[in-house]
Amino acid sequence: MFIEVDMLCKRFDNQSVLEEISFSVNRGECLGIIGPNGSGKSTLLKLLSGVESATAGKIEVNGKQIEQYPRKDLAKWLAVLQQESLPPIGFTVREVIEMGRFPFQNWLGGEEEADIERLIDSILDKMGLNDLSDRHLENLSGGERQRVALGKTMAQQPKLLMLDEPTTYLDIGHQILLMDRIREWQLEDDLTVISVLHDLNIAALYCDSLLLLHNGRVVAAGSPEDIIRTDLIEEVYGTAPIVMNHPVYGLPQIILQGESIAQRTIPAQRKVEKMEIVQ
Ligand SMILES: Nc1ncnc2c1ncn2[C@@H]1O[C@H](COP(=O)(O)OP(=O)(O)OP(=O)(O)O)[C@@H](O)[C@H]1O
Numbered sequence: 001m002f003i004e005v006d007m008l009c010k011r012f013d014n015q016s017v018l019e020e021i022s023f024s025v026n027r028g029e030c031l032g033i034i035g036p037n038g039s040g041k042s043t044l045l046k047l048l049s050g051v052e053s054a055t056a057g058k059i060e061v062n063g064k065q066i067e068q069y070p071r072k073d074l075a076k077w078l079a080v081l082q083q084e085s086l087p088p089i090g091f092t093v094r095e096v097i098e099m100g101r102f103p104f105q106n107w108l109g110g111e112e113e114a115d116i117e118r119l120i121d122s123i124l125d126k127m128g129l130n131d132l133s134d135r136h137l138e139n140l141s142g143g144e145r146q147r148v149a150l151g152k153t154m155a156q157q158p159k160l161l162m163l164d165e166p167t168t169y170l171d172i173g174h175q176i177l178l179m180d181r182i183r184e185w186q187l188e189d190d191l192t193v194i195s196v197l198h199d200l201n202i203a204a205l206y207c208d209s210l211l212l213l214h215n216g217r218v219v220a221a222g223s224p225e226d227i228i229r230t231d232l233i234e235e236v237y238g239t240a241p242i243v244m245n246h247p248v249y250g251l252p253q254i255i256l257q258g259e260s261i262a263q264r265t266i267p268a269q270r271k272v273e274k275m276e277i278v279q
Contacts, residue, residue, distance in 0.1 A: 002027040002192055003048075003160075008057035010043055010216075017043050018216045021057070025209075030186055030193040032203040034227075035213030036237050041196040042164055044213070048194060049080045049162050061160070075103035079158035081149055081166055093140070093148050094133040097123055100155025119155060127151045127181065143174035150178060154185065161185075163195040167202060175199075179206045201253050204228045205246070212236060228252035 003025040010018040018040045025031045033041045046052040048059060050066050059066045066074075079100075091099075097120050124130050127147045137145065146166070153161060161182070167175040183206055186193050197203040203210055204224035212220045212227050214236045220227050233254065234240040241254035 002029075002062060003194075004060040005048070006058050006060075008044075008047060008059065009055045010040075010047060010052065011055045016216060018047070018054075021213075021216075021218055023211055023218065023221050025192060025194060027192055028186065028190040029208045030183070030195065030206060032207030032210045033194065033196045033213065034198075034200060034203050034210055035219075039213040039236075040216040041213055045080075045162055045164055045194070045196055049078060050074055051080075072103065075156075077159040079153040079156045079161050081153050081161065081163045089136070089138045091137055092134050093129055093137065093151075094120060094124065096137055096148055097129075097151045097155050100152040103156065119157075123151045123154045126154070128177075142169045143171065146170060146174070146178060150181065157189075158191070160192045160194070163193070165196050165198055167197070167199060175202060182206070200228060200233070204251050204253060205249065224252055228254060 005021060005023050008018060008021040009016070021044060023031075033044060035041055043052065047054050048066075050069075050071075053067070061069070098116065101116060101119075124133050127150065129144075129147060129151060132140065132144060132148075137148065140148065146169075150166075163182070166178055166182070170178060179202060182193060182195075185191055195207070197207070207224060209222060210220075210224055210227040211218060212232065219236055220232055228243055229252075230240050230243050233243075239256070239258075241256050243252050243254055245251065246253045
């Protein structure tokens with residue numbers, strides 16, 4: 001077992017934000033953390049990445065508690081892709097990606113320049129950033145910046161990647177591109193991935209397992225088929241989507257329903273009285 005979380009609790013002042021969270025993640029697995037706004041997803045990610053410390057409970061990585069790893073060691077195998085984690089201004093795409101190597105360098109540099117060049121070139125290639133490599137970050141679109149941010153974490157060559165809502169602000173093309181690159185990287189390098197995701201359809205398509213949080217507690221954990229169910233989603237999100245199997249991949253996908261939509265004037269030939277719900 002690569003990561004083992006046991007009875008984790010987090011309180012801020014007197015408010016309990018996470019209660020008795022337990023789960024495990026295998027090496028090379030992608031775990032999606034889902035749940036409504038304020039359910040504790042980002043806080044859980046901060047505890048897992050060592051940014052915040054837990055009030056109670058423990059997190060073990062490879063049999064050792066996360067607090068026992070020196071900061072510098074953590075930075076060598078754990079990368080976190082956060083919203084807006086890029087430097088503000090004045091750096092080119094290539095320079096930012098090179099910054100991913102910082103945890104491995106001493107004050108003299110300390111890495112073979114040719115090796116680093118080769119690594120950065122391959123990342124620029126993989127992320128489709130070749131034509132942008134000399135452009136300044138501040139002149140890029142949101143989707144391009146997010147690709148650079150992922151490139152920077154790739155340069156770090158971590159064993160464990162954590163992502164906080166990586167597809168927010170991205171159009172569907174860039175969402176798929178980003179998730180595909182992460183998935184390929186996961187499979188090629190046996191990378192373990194833990195990602196907070198809002199989009200349940202993306203979560204079902206790209207995650208091996210899901211952890212559903214509500215009010216700081218784990219409501220359910222399991223495969224996408226176990227978790228993306230109308231009853232569970234309604235209990236937690238307060239809206240009941242239709243769940244269907246993806247026609248190509250067979251994975252569960254949700255289709256939203258809303259009261260006011262039913263009241264719209266919809267041509268008779270397009271209306272269906274009742275939809276069969278696939279569970
Ligand atoms: N530093 C803090 N001090 C006090 N309360 C906090 C702090 N950080 C988070 N919280 C509270 O903890 C709860 C969970 O927040 P968190 O950001 O983890 O939720 P989330 O599931 O990631 O939400 P969202 O989907 O809206 O981003 C919220 O009620 C939030 O106000």
